[in-house]
Amino acid sequence: MFVEKLNYLYRDDQQILYECLAVCDAEYFNFSKNCENSDCLRKCAEEVIACENSCPCGADCPTGCVDCPEHPLCADECEDAQFINNDYKICVNAAIYELDFCLKKCPPEIGCHNSCYENYTQMLFLCPCIEQETTTTTEISPIEPSDVFILVIANYVDESYLQSGDGSSQISATINAPRNDYADNAAYALVNGKLHIFGGYSDYTKGAP
Structure with missing residues (x-):
């Protein structure tokens, strides 16, 4: 099957080559008939050689239309390929x-x-014309404000709460602390999912998760 496929491609490009050479010969005839000296004939010969080289299966396109898909005789084999x-x-x-x-x-x-x-x-x-370049785009879904909650820590920890980003809801937050004013005038940091409280009136030197 693979050999038959190659033979088909080769025969098809050969047919295009013959058509192309015929066009080159016709152009040479039209140019040369108006020549009056050897320089003109030489230029005509150079033109026809360049024309033949540009043909599918010619010197510039040795494997056929694959090498020169823009050649006028090479149709777009992938348009409506199905x-x-x-x-x-x-x-x-x-x-x-x-x-x-x-x-x-x-x-x-x-x-x-x-x-x-x-x-x-x-x-x-492995099929011809199949586009193998794939572009993957990861679309990040926007996060709705109502899906985001902000931890608000009050001076008295039993008054702390979770506030939704859009302000539509509020949930009480339970923070375990040695005393109720443990967070008064303290600094906070959330590290690896754990809340850390630093300093404050209860103990200016403390650093506790």
């Missing part, structure tokens, strides 16, 4: 066949099915 590109259709159908065969052999286990689809994707990447 309808007109036989190589694409053959490749996709082969991948679909393998996927169907794989899924039918799977026991009722999701891992097996996932493996089949992964193999199917890998096969598609």
Whole structure:
């Protein structure tokens, strides 16, 4: 199957080459018939050589339209490939066949099915015209103010509370402390999910989680 595919591609590019060479020959004929000296004929010959080299399968495009997709005789084989590109259709159908065969052999286990689809994707990447560049964007969902709570620590810890970011709700917070004024005039820090209280009227030198 692979050899047949290569033969098809080679024959197709050869046909384009013959058309291109015919165009070059026609241009040479049109130019040379108006020449009156050898310099003009030499320039015409240089032009026709350049034209032939630029043809698919020519010196500048040795592997055909793959090397010079912008050449006027090279059609865009990937535009509407699902309808007109036989190589694409053959490749996709082969991948679909393998996927169907794989899924039918799977026991009722999701891992097996996932493996089949992964193999199917890998096969598609080998098909012509498949875009292999993937862009992954991680969209961060905005955090609603109502989902954010701010810990408000009062001078007396039993008056502390959690306030929602939009001010719509307030929940009492329980803080375990040796005495009720433990947080009075103190400094605070939240480290690794733990609240630390530093200093304050109860003990200016303390540092307690």
